[in-house]
Amino acid sequence: MAKSVRIAAVYIFLLPVLIFAGCSDDDPVAPIQEQPEPLAVSPDSLATMFRTALDEMDSQLLESLLADDFRYSLNSETIARNDLPTTFLNRAETLQSLGLIFAGQEASGNVLDAEWGEITGVRVTHFTQMTDWEEAGDFSPYPGSVESSWNSTLDFELADGASLLRADQRLNLYATAVDTVLSDGSVAQRYELVRIYDWLDSSAQAQKSESMLLGEILCSYLVPSAPTAMLTLSDAGGFPYALIECDATGSMDPVHGLAPVAFNFADASLEGRWFSSWREATVFLRSEDAPGTYPVQVTVRNRWNLTAMAVDSVTVAVADPPAATTGAILVDNVVGAYQTMATEALASQLDDQFKMILRPEVQDEWGWSSDFHFDRDDFVQAHTQMFRGDPGADANGNVVHPIAGITIDVFEQQAAWQQVPPQDVYFGGVADYFVPYQVGIGFYNADLSHRFLVRQQVLVYATEIDNMGTTEYRLVGLRALSSSRKTDDVGWDDVIALYR
Numbered sequence: 119m120a121k122s123v124r125i126a127a128v129y130i131f132l133l134p135v136l137i138f139a140g141c142s143d144d145d146p147v148a149p150i151q152e153q154p155e156p157l158a159v160s161p162d163s164l165a166t167m168f169r170t171a172l173d174e175m176d177s178q179l180l181e182s183l184l185a186d187d188f189r190y191s192l193n194s195e196t197i198a199r200n201d202l203p204t205t206f207l208n209r210a211e212t213l214q215s216l217g218l219i220f221a222g223q224e225a226s227g228n229v230l231d232a233e234w235g236e237i238t239g240v241r242v243t244h245f246t247q248m249t250d251w252e253e254a255g256d257f258s259p260y261p262g263s264v265e266s267s268w269n270s271t272l273d274f275e276l277a278d279g280a281s282l283l284r285a286d287q288r289l290n291l292y293a294t295a296v297d298t299v300l301s302d303g304s305v306a307q308r309y310e311l312v313r314i315y316d317w318l319d320s321s322a323q324a325q326k327s328e329s330m331l332l333g334e335i336l337c338s339y340l341v342p343s344a345p346t347a348m349l350t351l352s353d354a355g356g357f358p359y360a361l362i363e364c365d366a367t368g369s370m371d372p373v374h375g376l377a378p379v380a381f382n383f384a385d386a387s388l389e390g391r392w393f394s395s396w397r398e399a400t401v402f403l404r405s406e407d408a409p410g411t412y413p414v415q416v417t418v419r420n421r422w423n424l425t426a427m428a429v430d431s432v433t434v435a436v437a438d439p440p441a442a443t444t445g446a447i448l449v450d451n452v453v454g455a456y457q458t459m460a461t462e463a464l465a466s467q468l469d470d471q472f473k474m475i476l477r478p479e480v481q482d483e484w485g486w487s488s489d490f491h492f493d494r495d496d497f498v499q500a501h502t503q504m505f506r507g508d509p510g511a512d513a514n515g516n517v518v519h520p521i522a523g524i525t526i527d528v529f530e531q532q533a534a535w536q537q538v539p540p541q542d543v544y545f546g547g548v549a550d551y552f553v554p555y556q557v558g559i560g561f562y563n564a565d566l567s568h569r570f571l572v573r574q575q576v577l578v579y580a581t582e583i584d585n586m587g588t589t590e591y592r593l594v595g596l597r598a599l600s601s602s603r604k605t606d607d608v609g610w611d612d613v614i615a616l617y618r
Contacts, residue, residue, distance in 0.1 A: 285329065485513070536551065
């Protein structure tokens with residue numbers, strides 16, 4: 119074939135060089151420098167070199183012609199007939215298949231079941247340009263490239279010498295110009311292939327039923343690489359939830375590199391919600407759940423539906439609330455502790471002089487005096503019993519179901535923080551600032567058969583403290599105001615009273 123002619127030409131060129139060098143004992147033999155592949159200086163020369171690479175089974179030349187993001191787009195009939203999970207071969211896959219063909223390997227790919235042996239030669243018997251090179255439009259897969267259509271017939275000779283595979287189709291070639299630095303440091307423009315699309319209409323295929331498409335032959339040699347799954351877990355801290363941080367950036371598909379969209383995280387034991395943030399180079403996943411040790415797995419699936427899985431485990435814990443350097447952070451800390459039912463975190467936000475002012479109707483129901491309120495110890499004790507799932511009791515001594523879960527539906531600030539006037543009968547001289555909040559809280563038992571729904575306006579009081587030179591805020595008071603008029607709603611102070 120043409121490959122042997124090319125090799126012979128190299129030896130003919132070397133012979134006079136060696137003879138000439140041998141004529142003088144004084145001059146050393148100059149090292150033989152490998153000649154660089156010629157540049158495709160135009161789309162036409164690119165097409166010619168592409169034909170040459172196929173005709174001479176030249177993998178090195180072919181590799182120099184394909185762009186890094188090259189795709190061989192498969193014909194729709196090839197995809198449908200063989201039930202392929204993808205619509206294209208990328209650069210690595212195209213070079214892999216043609217490299218095996220050029221090397222005389224038997225068709226043993228796991229994408230298609232091929233029934234022929236090794237290929238001993240390739241003949242491009244027909245390669246005719248059908249359309250001029252035209253600039254691809256904005257809706258082209260490769261805007262800025264030029265495209266042209268070529269009728270081609272490729273004969274693949276089989277080892278038995280009596281039969282061949284014929285790829286008879288029209289190839290659409292897409293080329294783009296790029297700058298390349300030459301060995302002397304100068305810059306030249308060359309063209310490279312960014313896409314090849316093979317197509318053949320149904321009528322033409324019916325007339326040439328013995329023919330195949332080039333893409334189908336390529337798939338017969340393709341052995342897609344399985345992906346690699348890597349997973350690193352760590353305790354990411356976090357408040358109010360325990361956070362698991364998953365780093366799967368080492369997960370790769372060797373054929374087409376990092377594939378973040380192919381990651382599928384799954385938990386082996388968690389029932390919490392998962393939050394993911396996909397990035398080109400960084401993938402983190404975190405789970406909001408109770409403290410504990412958890413196994414987590416990641417599954418990586420590439421476009422050939424090949425998968426890999428990695429499993430790791432991590433012990434996580436809830437971090438302490440952040441320093442309440444603003445009133446907003448203070449409220450967020452209280453809300454976070456409440457919805458996660460964390461007594462210690464809640465208590466850490468309370469000032470020593472904390473008190474909750476109750477509505478008169480609550481005082482009357484329980485037979486308390488008009489100046490009765492929950493102090494810090496009352497408030498912490500009630501929530502300790504509530505959060506650990508102890509049953510409560512109403513004013514008549516009837517048992518009240520334990521609380522298994524709490525949802526914060528609304529905790530909305532209604533106005534700006536204001537200074538507490540000195541004449542405030544409850545918090546004058548005690549609190550520094552106050553703000554009204556609209557509160558919506560759901561308290562549920564284990565099977566969700568019983569619930570308390572709080573819909574109420576509450577005044578929130580905060581005081582400044584000096585924590586080692588840093589100004590922070592603590593919750594010094596809550597004052598329950600009117601509750602919703604709905605018959606199934608209760609006040610926040612109603613619920614706390616049940617578990618005091």
